[in-house]
Amino acid sequence: MLSPALLTRLRAVVGADGVIDRPEALLVYECDGYTLERAAPEAVVLPRSPAQVSAVLRVLHDEGIAFVPRGAGTGLSGGALPVAAPVMIGTSRMQAIEAIDAANRRIVVQAGVVNQWVTNAVRADGLCYAPDPSSQPACTIGGNVAENSGGPHTLKYGVTTNHVLGVELALPTGELVTLGGAVEDRPGYDLTGLVVGAEGTFGIVTRATLRLVRAPEAYRTLLAVFESVAAASEAVSGIIAAGIVPGALEMMDTLIIQAVEAAFRIGLPTDAGAVLLIELDGPAAGLDPQVERVSAVCRTTGVREIRVARDDAERAALWKCRKRAFGAVGRLAPNYCTQDGVVPRTRVPDILRTIAGVAERHRLRIANVFHAGDGNIHPILLYDERDRDEVSRVLAAGREILEACVALGGSLTGEHGIGVEKMGQMPLLFGPDDLAAMTRLRAVFDPDGRANPHKIFPDAKTCVETRAPRRQAAM
Amino acid sequence: MSVWADIVGAEHVEAGTAAAAIDGVVPSWVVRPGNVDEAQACVREAAGHGVVLVAKGLGAHLDIGAPPARLDVVLRLDRLDRVVDHQPGDMTVTVEAGCPLAALGRVLAGAGQWLPLDPPRADATTVGGLVAADLSGPLRASQGRVRDLLLGIRTIGADGALVAGGGRVVKNVAGYDLPKLHVGALGTVGVIVEATFKVRPRPEREEAVVIACRTGPSAGDTALAVWSSAIAPVWLEAAGPGALAEGPGEGAAVVVGIAGVPEEVADARARTLELARSRGLRAITVADGAGLRARLADFPVEPAAAVLRAAMLPSDIGAFFADVDGVARERGVPVRCLARAANGVVYVAVPAADDVAPLVRALRPRLEAKGGGLVVERAIAAAKVGVDVWGDVGPGVELMRRVKAAFDPAGTLAAGRFVAGL
Numbered sequence: 031m032l033s034p035a036l037l038t039r040l041r042a043v044v045g046a047d048g049v050i051d052r053p054e055a056l057l058v059y060e061c062d063g064y065t066l067e068r069a070a071p072e073a074v075v076l077p078r079s080p081a082q083v084s085a086v087l088r089v090l091h092d093e094g095i096a097f098v099p100r101g102a103g104t105g106l107s108g109g110a111l112p113v114a115a116p117v118m119i120g121t122s123r124m125q126a127i128e129a130i131d132a133a134n135r136r137i138v139v140q141a142g143v144v145n146q147w148v149t150n151a152v153r154a155d156g157l158c159y160a161p162d163p164s165s166q167p168a169c170t171i172g173g174n175v176a177e178n179s180g181g182p183h184t185l186k187y188g189v190t191t192n193h194v195l196g197v198e199l200a201l202p203t204g205e206l207v208t209l210g211g212a213v214e215d216r217p218g219y220d221l222t223g224l225v226v227g228a229e230g231t232f233g234i235v236t237r238a239t240l241r242l243v244r245a246p247e248a249y250r251t252l253l254a255v256f257e258s259v260a261a262a263s264e265a266v267s268g269i270i271a272a273g274i275v276p277g278a279l280e281m282m283d284t285l286i287i288q289a290v291e292a293a294f295r296i297g298l299p300t301d302a303g304a305v306l307l308i309e310l311d312g313p314a315a316g317l318d319p320q321v322e323r324v325s326a327v328c329r330t331t332g333v334r335e336i337r338v339a340r341d342d343a344e345r346a347a348l349w350k351c352r353k354r355a356f357g358a359v360g361r362l363a364p365n366y367c368t369q370d371g372v373v374p375r376t377r378v379p380d381i382l383r384t385i386a387g388v389a390e391r392h393r394l395r396i397a398n399v400f401h402a403g404d405g406n407i408h409p410i411l412l413y414d415e416r417d418r419d420e421v422s423r424v425l426a427a428g429r430e431i432l433e434a435c436v437a438l439g440g441s442l443t444g445e446h447g448i449g450v451e452k453m454g455q456m457p458l459l460f461g462p463d464d465l466a467a468m469t470r471l472r473a474v475f476d477p478d479g480r481a482n483p484h485k486i487f488p489d490a491k492t493c494v495e496t497r498a499p500r501r502q503a504a505m
Numbered sequence: 506m507s508v509w510a511d512i513v514g515a516e517h518v519e520a521g522t523a524a525a526a527i528d529g530v531v532p533s534w535v536v537r538p539g540n541v542d543e544a545q546a547c548v549r550e551a552a553g554h555g556v557v558l559v560a561k562g563l564g565a566h567l568d569i570g571a572p573p574a575r576l577d578v579v580l581r582l583d584r585l586d587r588v589v590d591h592q593p594g595d596m597t598v599t600v601e602a603g604c605p606l607a608a609l610g611r612v613l614a615g616a617g618q619w620l621p622l623d624p625p626r627a628d629a630t631t632v633g634g635l636v637a638a639d640l641s642g643p644l645r646a647s648q649g650r651v652r653d654l655l656l657g658i659r660t661i662g663a664d665g666a667l668v669a670g671g672g673r674v675v676k677n678v679a680g681y682d683l684p685k686l687h688v689g690a691l692g693t694v695g696v697i698v699e700a701t702f703k704v705r706p707r708p709e710r711e712e713a714v715v716i717a718c719r720t721g722p723s724a725g726d727t728a729l730a731v732w733s734s735a736i737a738p739v740w741l742e743a744a745g746p747g748a749l750a751e752g753p754g755e756g757a758a759v760v761v762g763i764a765g766v767p768e769e770v771a772d773a774r775a776r777t778l779e780l781a782r783s784r785g786l787r788a789i790t791v792a793d794g795a796g797l798r799a800r801l802a803d804f805p806v807e808p809a810a811a812v813l814r815a816a817m818l819p820s821d822i823g824a825f826f827a828d829v830d831g832v833a834r835e836r837g838v839p840v841r842c843l844a845r846a847a848n849g850v851v852y853v854a855v856p857a858a859d860d861v862a863p864l865v866r867a868l869r870p871r872l873e874a875k876g877g878g879l880v881v882e883r884a885i886a887a888a889k890v891g892v893d894v895w896g897d898v899g900p901g902v903e904l905m906r907r908v909k910a911a912f913d914p915a916g917t918l919a920a921g922r923f924v925a926g927l
Contacts, residue, residue, distance in 0.1 A: 133729070134818045134820050178682070180676060192649060207904065209901045209904075210901075211899075212876055213816050214816060214849055215849075215850050217878060217880050218923075218924045219694075220685045220686070223685030227682050244735075244737065271593070271594060273706030275705065314772075315768045315773075316766050372674045372676050373674065374592060374594075375595045375596070376592065401676070405595070406676045440674050441676075441677040447678055464669045467912075470912065471911065486680065
């Protein structure tokens with residue numbers, strides 16, 4: 031239990047309304063977007079500035095108390111689940127966009143700034159922030175940096191790490207250290223690159239300097255309808271083989287098409303086996319020839335129909351379907367769990383076959399909506415949390431799908447992170463020497479292991495002694 | 506010798522000579538392992554006996570970095586030269602560290618692809634050197650650097666253990682991003698033995714438009730105007746007077762690289778020519794854009810006592826050209842400058858060794874004061890005397906010391922070559 035004296039010290043830093051410790055108010059914080067496991071922190075602290083984060087961490091450092099950072103809580107691997115970390119530090123009140131340098135395409139934001147706000151702030155300058163996870167209306171830059179988030183446009187534009195030039199990191203001691211910055215090519219180890227994707231285990235990122243890109247001059251957004259996922263996959267391979275790198279290349283299967291159509295009614299063919307959402311962007315002059323080439327490829331793989339968005343409104347409608355597909359799935363079942371795995375792009379048909387087999391074996395419904403161009407799959411496992419047997423089948427199915435991804439030469443996660451969800455499977459991907467190198471790196475930043483403990487790395491001992499009862503109880 | 510010969514065979518061990526020296530420091534031995542196991546055995550042997558080693562590929566970039574604090578063995582990896590796995594459909598390639606970029610390029614070209622990194626001396630550059638020295642060229646303006654294209658890595662740690670990071674797929678956030686630790690680290694935290702990259706389709710056509718400018722500063726400003734326009738250049742260079750052998754006149758120039766499908770190229774060409782016209786500047790089109798780009802990529806290795814690399818915001822390039830011009834006139838030094846205009850990087854070629862330290866002293870503080878820096882990127886050994894080649898690395902330096910201590914506590918790997926004496 032946290033002592034009243036400690037809570038008093040924390041309130042002295044962030045104000046009375048910046049510390050939440052009433053049990054009923056803490057319920058909101060007992061999980062993030064990964065809802066299969068729950069555990070509430072003992073207190074949530076909501077600093078309003080990097081200086082306050084630093085001061086809060088100094089207090090915790092004095093007392094040797096572990097902490098878990100949290101942005102908007104949209105993470106999907108349980109990265110913000112408190113595990114043997116009594117204090118949660120939420121960055122949501124640090125919402126300042128501190129500097130915009132349109133000429134150099136840079137922006138400095140605090141960690142709690144929402145992803146979508148960044149693009150909104152620079153749209154008038156003809157710029158945008160490229161990483162656009164589906165949760166972009168809610169997720170924060172701090173969370174994006176922690177998870178190295180992706181999104182549909184990563185095929186062409188890269189993920190978060192390609193767009194972060196520098197960070198201010200609050201080390202677990204409370205020391206604020208600036209790494210990287212607006213200028214490229216600074217000498218030394220790429221510490222910024224190491225902090226991005228560290229899932230909050232190095233400390234708390236309080237500010238980030240981001241690279242902006244010129245908003246594409248024009249878009250062509252196509253919806254290609256196929257009889258089967260196999261035919262759609264073949265089209266994906268064909269597009270890549272033709273030397274075309276679309277801005278986005280997304281696949282949705284029948285279950286998703288039906289859910290999305292029920293939710294948004296934009297005339298998707300509910301009897302189709304799969305649709306591809308293909309977006310080409312760039313200088314206007316090059317786009318129509320590319321549309322023609324993409325269409326030709328699709329025709330060779332038996333496309334039923336190709337629709338091209340005629341204006342911004344139609345483009346927006348298509349993207350709404352894709353980005354809100356997860357929400358639309360809520361119509362199919364009381365609960366769902368979104369998996370995140372990666373296979374080499376050419377193995378997408380193999381993994382989809384595996385997923386279909388897993389679904390049948392475990393008597394589950396699994397819908398697929400994913401970044402086909404990257405080989406980054408997102409099977410959505412539908413279930414009812416009141417059915418304990420079904421929950422355990424969902425967990426088993428998820429594990430089997432990930433094992434299949436690794437067996438095909440892929441990865442456990444493309445953009446959601448390891449968190450608590452996949453730590454047990456890390457040895458599938460990395461050997462003892464690899465994991466030892468990672469833990470050495472962690473100790474550089476957090477020698478006491480107080481920053482988001484018991485994440486990423488399998489630690490069987492703690493798992494049994496500390497976490498299992500809580501996690502079990504929460505199931 | 507016998508201990509090294511026992512590992513790699515006597516025919517792959519040579520006594521060090523002046524030809525193998527790094528910044529004038531001659532190694533005792535040059536050892537050429539034939540596979541990863543042998544390379545691991547070499548590192549273990551070094552670690553066990555307090556031997557300091559520096560990994561090397563073809564040796565084209567060893568003039569980067571500070572002089573070694575000590576050097577016993579050069580570990581030459583040119584026998585690890587296989588392209589391990591190229592999957593055109595996945596747009597990925599896995600390649601051993603000693604593989605020359607030219608050989609890799611031929612494999613990729615067979616599938617219409619390329620690794621869009623264009624370092625100087627591309628023909629004498631290995632994959633390991635590319636990563637360890639974080640080499641890049643004009644293409645970085647649109648394609649990024651090594652850090653943006655490197656998906657996975659295998660390295661030998663200072664204890665001889667083989668350590669893998671990242672993976673072979675284009676999107677992967679499992680575990681820490683260990684590949685980034687080794688990019689530009691000059692082999693100070695591990696010996697790179699294999700790397701996996703994402704590759705891209707090679708554009709159908711590549712041209713360039715050269716815009717003649719009267720002065721370096723006006724070239725900097727014109728380049729910024731191109732970058733801010735809708736032209737979307739694939740690369741963008743601003744050359745100070747005398748830096749570009751070809752093009753209209755001996756003055757400064759902006760070189761705009763345009764590539765893509767023919768329609769895109771034609772459109773970008775027309776827009777660039779129009780932009781030049783609207784500013785009252787002459788411009789010519791160069792059909793062999795790739796050829797011109799390769800020559801610009803080689804600017805940092807053209808004959809000079811030293812080439813400095815200045816880092817700043819892109820909008821400061823024009824003013825920096827003026828600064829350099831002022832300092833150079835004051836000292837009567839004929840320097841030449843070339844900027845990667847979209848990245849805020851300016852290379853300054855200094856002809857005489859004596860002028861290097863004074864130029865660094867004059868220019869570095871102004872750059873550091875604005876969040877940038879100045880590195881002596883390449884220099885003959887004489888030009889590094891009395892100069893900190895790296896400069897101030899900023900507030901992260903204490904963490905960097907801890908990184909080095911965590912990964913190479915005994916200083917087995919390239920001791921003294923990196924920032925802050927690491």
